[in-house]
Amino acid sequence: MKNIFDIRTDMDFVAACLETFRFQYDNIEIYRKFVDYLKISPENVDEVAKIPFLPIEMFKNHQILDKNVSIDLYFQSSGTTQMNLSKHFIADTDLYENSIYRSFEQFIGKPEDFIFLGLLPSYLEKQNSSLIYMVDFLMKKSDKPENGYFLYNHEDLFQLLQELKDKKVILFGVSFALLDFLDFCSSNSQTLKPSNSLTVIETGGMKGRKEEMTKDELLKILQEGFKTDKIYSEYSMTELLSQAYSLGENLYQCPNWMRVLVRNVEDPFSYEKEGRTGAINIIDLANIHSCSFIATQDLGKIMGDKFQVLGRIDHSDIRGCSLLVS
Secondary structure (H helix, E strand, O other), X not given: OOOHHHOOOHHHHHHHHHHHHHHHHHXXXXXXXXXXXXXXXXXXXXXXXXXXXXEOOHHHHOOOOOOOOOOOEEEEOOOOOOOOOOEEEEOOHHHHHHHHHHHHHHHOOOHHHOEEEEEOHHHHOOOOOHHXXXXXXXXHHHOOOOOEEEOOOXXXXXXXXXXXXXXXXXXXXXXXXXXXXXXXXXHOOOOOOOOOOEEEEEOOOOOOOOOOOOHHHHHHHHHHHHOOOOOEEEEOOOOOOOOEEEOOOOOEEOOOOEEEEEEOOOOOOOEOOOOOOEEEEEEEOOOOOOOOEEEEEEEEEEEOOEEEEEEEOOOOOOXXXXXXXX
């Protein structure tokens, strides 16, 4: 297999996709069953648009794993204990960490140059979070004594941000926790001072804790509260080993080994043109030992070489794989 981090051109990417598809058809049982169920012959898959995308719900009911590897660890999606949660089994932590580092470096900078703070209470309180693993890894690479997590100790976070206002700081925060922090500042008449060295990266998610709002509304509130022109965003999920980043305009960019396609909501085998809303399909070539071709339940659209996330599909069903999901 070609090293995914050597991909430079669209031709490289297409070749790597087709090679990965054939490898995963041969070695990942659930994916092979899914492709066979759709009556798709691997020999006829000669372009990316013909590759079948596995519904993301399959990670809730099946172990999606290369038959030739052993498991290093697994990540589990957030949710209540009563929910059927997705599990992503990881066979190569070095590959995941390489993906984290290179994505961050490509869009933001070298992790070694930043102090990392995490306002991720709902994830810290659960085990096996891929987001916590990512931030832990970035903190380890940074190796700054000020690195650390915050649960609900908003006063401590406020004071530290004031102390670090002249240093390069990344604050990773889940959406509801960032809003809670700004509510604390407002209710205590504490105003954050503008800082050109603070970068806030929201990771999405209200988790039922606050009234849902559009991403643009969220970003505007965060911009005003943190006294900054730009709020960055990170887009990933339990089922992915790569991250896309938005650098302040609610438009996400993928690293070279990751791509987003937008499928028609009614016909999962046809794709929408640029600017038209549909459901997001993700190609993540770092998922070599699970599945690199995932059909999500997020809505979005392609905007040039970037993409936008618009929300979730309501009352969606899983076309073409009902026999496998049960």
